[in-house]
Amino acid sequence: MAERAHYPDGAPCWPELTTNDLAGATRFYQRVFDWSCEDLGRHLWHYTLCRIGEAPVAALTPPAVGMEGVAPAWTTYLATSDIEASVVRVEANGGKLVVLPTALPGYARFALAADPDGAPFGLWQAAGHAGAALVGEPGAMCWAEVHSRNPMAADGFYEALFGYEREQQGDGVDFDYVLMKIRGTAVCGRLRMPYEAAGEVPHWLVHFTVADCEETTARVVRAGGEVLISPFEMRETLVAYAADPSGARFAVCQGGG
Template sequence: MTERTGYPDGTPCWVELTTPDTAAASAFYGDLFGWSCEDLSEQTGRYTMCSVDGRPVAALTLQTGPSAQPGWNVYLATSDIEVTAAKVEVNGGKLLAPPTAEPGFGHYAVAADPAGASFGLWQADPFIGSQLHSEPGAMCWHEINTVDGRAVDAFYRALFGYEQEQIGDGAGFDYTVWQLDGEQVCGRLKMTEEWAGVAPHWMTYFAVADCDTAASRVPGLGGELAHGPFDSAYGRMAVVGDPFRAPFTLCRLPDEQRG
């Protein structure tokens, strides 16, 4: 089992789902991934911790405000949130929520990159984020889907010093893999005309033991199957949506990449 005790700066370390109904989302993801979901907000449904075998892997937050949209939000680890947050606006992004302490957990901030995709920053104190990685029910990859590949590459590189490698052709398939000390940690995909109407966003991939089986169960649980399952060099995948159409990707990792 791939347990995590920490994350290097710039590594996706935690995910939270913004949803209009945490109880319904708990039922969906609990059935799909086997999550145990616990409301930590005195039965208000505003913050629900989701775990696999007692280890936190994700959280559900109650959507507030008419402009909020259901979706998965990624947090990037930082050992100094004040320094990282200060780099956001000088490099073309926008700081949406300044560094804030969560006593007993850590510090967070929320920002948007130059193309408008939002993301979080997380400084552990002592909560590191997901305690499992690349195990069924836990996150296994993240990528930013954007309309401006060069600007977004430069922005995140300025924040965390990623080594960025183009693995697509740079035209019809413009994809960069981001590495820290030689280890791949996330990626960037430039959206094409086929993505018309889709706003820039971070995509979360969750590992599953069998992609086809998991994908086939999604519609019956109230979600939707958007694309796949299909094979890739990084495993068998399917893009799906939960009952409120928050998108995410199911991934059966190749054997050599599994925990």
């Protein structure tokens, strides 16, 4: 298994779903990914930890007080070794700080932000919990990418935030995709949202590895979710986009990310 105990600054390290229907989301993702889920409510605010075996791979949580009307969504957390410096760079480069650095006792300090295009994301400074302890295995995160309407602004913002090296994919016109790298290794991506996605808002999309993309999309439907884009080939990987019953979007990948 691809076990992880550390993430470099800027690498997606932890996926977390915020939902108004915690019980329903727990049932859905257990059916789709075979996760075991533990409600840590006796210690935290009904924070549900999702595992494959003993390895934590994701979390489900209700919205914070005062944010109950926010649409359910997956948040991609990016690792940082200095969350205070990171939030300063967020605001200095046109982003918006949504939640100040906050302690998740025994796990991390986290903050929530939005890039200049409005795409929400998180910052995660480990304090006993580096993030997903397993990657690239069925049910675990394998990739994350930001879908942006203003790719030049997004590229400049994330480069200033984490010093990513950029590698252009496609022609930058009909298909504009950038791999964001740390010391030569691609850790996440940026996609210019296609014109036909006019009704969508900029967002980060988390991808989970599955053994069989077709079988997993069938599970999504049986569990009450929706397949938004049927399996397609992307960088030698079979990918599908889906949404859970509350509308939170995610992707599944057969063959990695």
